[in-house]
Amino acid sequence: MILEARDITVRYYRNVPPALDHVSCQVTSAELVAVVGPNGSGKTTLVRALLGLVHLEHGSVLVDGRPVRAWPRRALAQTVGVVGQQEESVFRLTVAETVMLGRYARLGALAAPGPADRAAVGAALQRCDIVALAERSVDSLSGGEWKRVRIARALAQEPRALVLDEPTASLDVRHEMELLELVRQLADSGLAALVITHHLNLAARFADRIILLDRGQVVAEGKPGEVLEESTVSRVFEWPVAVTTWADGSPQVVPLRVGEKSR
Amino acid sequence: MSLPRLGILGGAVAASLLLGLSAGAVPLPFSEVWAGLLHADAEAAAIVRDLRAPRVILAFLVGGSLGVCGAALQAMIRNPLAEPYLLGLSSGAGLGAVIAIATNAGGAWAVPVAAFIGALSAVALVYRLSLVSGRRLDPHVLLLSGVVVGAFAGALMSAIMVLSDAPGVRNAFLWLLGGFGAVSWRALAVFAAYASLPLALLLFHARSLDLMALGDEPAHHLGVEVDRLRRLVYLSTALLTAASVATCGIIGFVGLVVPHAVRTVFRPLHRSLLPLVFLVGGCFLVLADVVSRTAVRPLELPVGVITALIGVPLFAVLLRRTLA
Numbered sequence A: 001m002i003l004e005a006r007d008i009t010v011r012y013y014r015n016v017p018p019a020l021d022h023v024s025c026q027v028t029s030a031e032l033v034a035v036v037g038p039n040g041s042g043k044t045t046l047v048r049a050l051l052g053l054v055h056l057e058h059g060s061v062l063v064d065g066r067p068v069r070a071w072p073r074r075a076l077a078q079t080v081g082v083v084g085q086q087e088e089s090v091f092r093l094t095v096a097e098t099v100m101l102g103r104y105a106r107l108g109a110l111a112a113p114g115p116a117d118r119a120a121v122g123a124a125l126q127r128c129d130i131v132a133l134a135e136r137s138v139d140s141l142s143g144g145e146w147k148r149v150r151i152a153r154a155l156a157q158e159p160r161a162l163v164l165d166e167p168t169a170s171l172d173v174r175h176e177m178e179l180l181e182l183v184r185q186l187a188d189s190g191l192a193a194l195v196i197t198h199h200l201n202l203a204a205r206f207a208d209r210i211i212l213l214d215r216g217q218v219v220a221e222g223k224p225g226e227v228l229e230e231s232t233v234s235r236v237f238e239w240p241v242a243v244t245t246w247a248d249g250s251p252q253v254v255p256l257r258v259g260e261k262s263r
Numbered sequence B: 001m002s003l004p005r006l007g008i009l010g011g012a013v014a015a016s017l018l019l020g021l022s023a024g025a026v027p028l029p030f031s032e033v034w035a036g037l038l039h040a041d042a043e044a045a046a047i048v049r050d051l052r053a054p055r056v057i058l059a060f061l062v063g064g065s066l067g068v069c070g071a072a073l074q075a076m077i078r079n080p081l082a083e084p085y086l087l088g089l090s091s092g093a094g095l096g097a098v099i100a101i102a103t104n105a106g107g108a109w110a111v112p113v114a115a116f117i118g119a120l121s122a123v124a125l126v127y128r129l130s131l132v133s134g135r136r137l138d139p140h141v142l143l144l145s146g147v148v149v150g151a152f153a154g155a156l157m158s159a160i161m162v163l164s165d166a167p168g169v170r171n172a173f174l175w176l177l178g179g180f181g182a183v184s185w186r187a188l189a190v191f192a193a194y195a196s197l198p199l200a201l202l203l204f205h206a207r208s209l210d211l212m213a214l215g216d217e218p219a220h221h222l223g224v225e226v227d228r229l230r231r232l233v234y235l236s237t238a239l240l241t242a243a244s245v246a247t248c249g250i251i252g253f254v255g256l257v258v259p260h261a262v263r264t265v266f267r268p269l270h271r272s273l274l275p276l277v278f279l280v281g282g283c284f285l286v287l288a289d290v291v292s293r294t295a296v297r298p299l300e301l302p303v304g305v306i307t308a309l310i311g312v313p314l315f316a317v318l319l320r321r322t323l324a
Helices: A043-050 A073-079 A095-106 A115-127 A143-156 A174-187 A200-206 A230-237 B003-022 B030-038 B045-075 B089-102 B110-129 B139-163 B170-174 B185-204 B206-212 B214-224 B224-250 B253-265 B270-294 B303-323
Strands: A003-010 A020-027 A033-037 A058-063 A081-083 A159-163 A192-197 A209-214 A219-224 A241-245 A251-253
Touching: A003 A043, A003 A200, A003 A251, A020 A033, A020 A043, A020 A058, A020 A192, A020 A219, A020 B270, A033 A174, A033 A200, A043 A058, A043 A159, A043 A192, A043 A251, A058 A241, A073 A095, A073 A230, A073 B303, A081 A143, A081 B214, A095 A143, A095 B206, A095 B214, A115 A143, A143 A159, A143 A174, A159 A174, A174 A192, A174 A200, A174 B303, A209 A230, A219 A230, A230 A241, B003 B045, B003 B270, B030 B045, B045 B139, B045 B185, B045 B206, B045 B224, B045 B253, B045 B270, B089 B110, B089 B139, B089 B170, B089 B224, B110 B139, B110 B185, B110 B224, B139 B170, B185 B224, B185 B270, B206 B214, B206 B224, B206 B270, B253 B270, B253 B303, B270 B303
Parallel strands: A033 A192, A033 A209, A081 A159, A159 A192
Antiparallel strands: A003 A020, A003 A058, A209 A219, A241 A251
């Protein structure tokens, strides 16, 4: 198990309901797990907890079997790559320079990047299909390109697990599909991938497992077909939905209009 | 970096040092400067060696240090407008130094320590003031807090200078405006002793600063111990600022002007940025000091006035750009 949360509870302020309430989840190699849930259900908190960035009121988080807080940051960065929701660059680096920052945890303080580092960056650029952008300044990129650059930077860390927090937010259909195809490929080639997303239908098509969060609790977990049931999804998202099946067998959620009945 | 650019930079450093040695109340031609440097019995040897050399070298080191402080703080708080003066560090250091002098706790080696305590208190206060809703740090609020804390420290300094009758305090007014008028080899030694460790630490952590400029969480994810690094940067910049203020007063805007200039010409990665900022900052302050000595000869303008005259317009331009 590369990432594992055991019965964790996270509370940001006293006297308010916890952001995560006795949540357990696991991600292992060559597996793509999607975390879905309404706004404020605790998805991003789960990511932050898995990376040791929030205090746990209860439970434990293990990375590769070892408590996350016991990991030195450098070693953790060599194991888990993260692409957060938003990031703005203050200074104008090029794409290649930005991706090279992913090598930080593997470089000495003063050493110049060596052949292994350049090779990792080259491979990451190739993987994310941004070789042509290498010398561009990051502030000239579109939203989709910038996401890819950040994924490439995470890949340059040569991690064993990849955590993506809403990677497709604000991307159009093509970029969103390209990105998830990429993550799927990465999982197929052995990476453990955890993807936070709002897209139930894309989660259903790309993920091996889905974890459905609501108010800080896991309401359902399993194969897409087991989690995305009409009654569960309607209840959690507080909106009536119908669930149909796409040609490949994956469930597809269709939100109903007011007054519309499920078939 | 390309060789020609490096050559130009090396030439600029040599030229500004030479100009610094030659300019002043008694202008010396380069040939006499050269003779004074080489031969102890040359006519200009006393002026060049005892008066101008420590002054020029100190101006160079202080300029470089303030530039490095600015660059590190800018990466740290993710705001190209940050620098020791605007963040209140300089005024905090000034207040610490003035208190030490007024209470006769002074002495060339103790004043920087008091200034360091002042700068650290200022940075702690600024940091506290700008924590929005408990944890989140807003870079713009941080700068605003810096200016406010700086103004407060300035007011306290003025009060102490008016009320105290300690002998050193009367001169403090001129000293606070920044200047290298009274520089000796000893002042240079004091500065170098206090500044070398924080400078080395900042240069050593240059690569971490690249990641800090991305924000706390991305830096975490890429392997930086963020809290430790933040403490290190604040301590180092506070000590550098304190050493500068204690030896030559409050000189603002070097940390703003120099990193900005270097970033527009060279690549912004800190591993090359910080050494370049040090060299360019050194040249900048040596030249500013030359202007301060020659503009209204035989009087000397405080060098802080010159740097402010250059820095404030640039600040206005950068402010418009960051808010756009």
